[in-house]
Amino acid sequence: MTELTLRHTPADRLPEAEREAILADPGFGKRFTDHMVSIVWTHDRGWHDAELVPYGPIPIDPASSVLHYGQEIFEGLKAYRHPNGEVVTFRPEENARRLNASARRLALPELPEELFVRAIDELVRLDAAWVPGGAEQSLYLRPFMIADESFLGVRAAERARFLVIASPAGPYFTGGVKPVSIWLSQELARAGHGGTGAAKCGGNYAASLLPTRVAQEHGCAQVLFTDSNTADTIDELGGMNLFLVRSDGTLITPELNGNILAGITRDSLIRLAADRGLATEERAVTVTEWREGAADGTITEAFACGTAAVITPISRLLGEDGTLVDFGDRAPGALTVSLRDELTGIQFGTVPDRHGWVHRV
Numbered sequence: 001m002t003e004l005t006l007r008h009t010p011a012d013r014l015p016e017a018e019r020e021a022i023l024a025d026p027g028f029g030k031r032f033t034d035h036m037v038s039i040v041w042t043h044d045r046g047w048h049d050a051e052l053v054p055y056g057p058i059p060i061d062p063a064s065s066v067l068h069y070g071q072e073i074f075e076g077l078k079a080y081r082h083p084n085g086e087v088v089t090f091r092p093e094e095n096a097r098r099l100n101a102s103a104r105r106l107a108l109p110e111l112p113e114e115l116f117v118r119a120i121d122e123l124v125r126l127d128a129a130w131v132p133g134g135a136e137q138s139l140y141l142r143p144f145m146i147a148d149e150s151f152l153g154v155r156a157a158e159r160a161r162f163l164v165i166a167s168p169a170g171p172y173f174t175g176g177v178k179p180v181s182i183w184l185s186q187e188l189a190r191a192g193h194g195g196t197g198a199a200k201c202g203g204n205y206a207a208s209l210l211p212t213r214v215a216q217e218h219g220c221a222q223v224l225f226t227d228s229n230t231a232d233t234i235d236e237l238g239g240m241n242l243f244l245v246r247s248d249g250t251l252i253t254p255e256l257n258g259n260i261l262a263g264i265t266r267d268s269l270i271r272l273a274a275d276r277g278l279a280t281e282e283r284a285v286t287v288t289e290w291r292e293g294a295a296d297g298t299i300t301e302a303f304a305c306g307t308a309a310v311i312t313p314i315s316r317l318l319g320e321d322g323t324l325v326d327f328g329d330r331a332p333g334a335l336t337v338s339l340r341d342e343l344t345g346i347q348f349g350t351v352p353d354r355h356g357w358v359h360r361v
């Protein structure tokens with residue numbers, strides 16, 4: 001296969017002073033860099049028209065399939081600035097693989113993994129001035145694919161577009177590593193067996209918005225979803241995987257049961273824990289087990305993890321019947337904090353990268 005090269009159309013860059021003002025307090029997902037990637041796919045020609053173009057609105061026909069049937073997938077990864085100024089991403093080939101797994105489920109075309117990684121490298125290199133250098137700051141990258149064939153028949157579209165946008169980011173949850181409360185959603189589910197729970201598609205997040213609003217009304221930052229059949233077996237949070245920690249240091253996390261996203265942070269933490277001789281039980285885990293274990297002291301910590309959330313300690317689990325788990329002042333737990341420090345140290349270049357996870361752009 002011939003390699004597709006990305007044609008560059010330079011943007012008028014945002015003046016440096018304005019960019020620096022944004023980087024001083026970027027928030028999450030609010031402002032975007034000067035350029036974006038766009039690559040077109042058509043059924044007859046495959047991938048073509050690969051471009052790095054000025055960031056901005058894209059023309060979209062009102063009959064585009066994505067607007068009607070939600071044929072869309074996305075990824076999330078970050079670029080980090082190391083102390084020596086070098087810019088890196090973290091395991092981007094895993095995001096490339098997962099995008100293609102999502103593409104298969106959503107009947108979208110697969111993108112060559114090499115092209116995914118190269119497109120991101122070129123965007124980050126071009127907009128490197130947008131990679132912040134402050135503590136816990138990074139450039140959040142959002143690759144996504146939409147079906148943009150103009151056709152109202154319900155079938156897989158014969159035209160799609162892959163885009164990458166980039167946004168300077170501080171912590172997803174404000175308040176540093178402050179523990180968060182989460183809300184148990186038992187009525188409203190995000191995924192069911194045979195559905196799209198394991199794919200990173202927009203529809204899963206649309207399904208999580210109403211329960212997230214309910215969670216926020218109860219003072220919670222995120223929703224914990226359980227298996228829609230049992231309402232007790234834990235799946236994951238709206239945008240993060242969940243880990244529990246036992247008093248002996250064993251980690252417990254829901255197995256990849258087809259309903260949850262195979263988090264790259266999740267996988268990385270399982271390996272970092274194994275390096276320390278700590279086992280992770282990947283299996284069905286219930287709210288009942290968590291509640292009882294927290295009450296009798298056998299479960300001592302809980303945390304959420306994902307690219308945006310990094311590792312966020314959980315102090316409380318609330319549900320319709322009130323508080324189910326309350327770690328109170330014991331959160332964040334020691335293992336949560338030390339795994340977080342190790343992972344972010346690797347990403348930010350202050351801890352050796354034993355696994356070769358860091359990718360220089």
Ligand code: PLP
Nearest residue numbers: 239240241261263264265306307
């Ligand atoms: N689960 C869901 C539903 C997510 O949206 C995310 C975030 O991408 C994760 C888990 C964590 O995945 P990762 O660690 O690859 O960011």
Ligand code: COI
Nearest residue numbers: 076077239306307308309
């Ligand atoms: C990510 O962590 O990259 C996600 O997509 C999750 C979302 C909460 C922003």
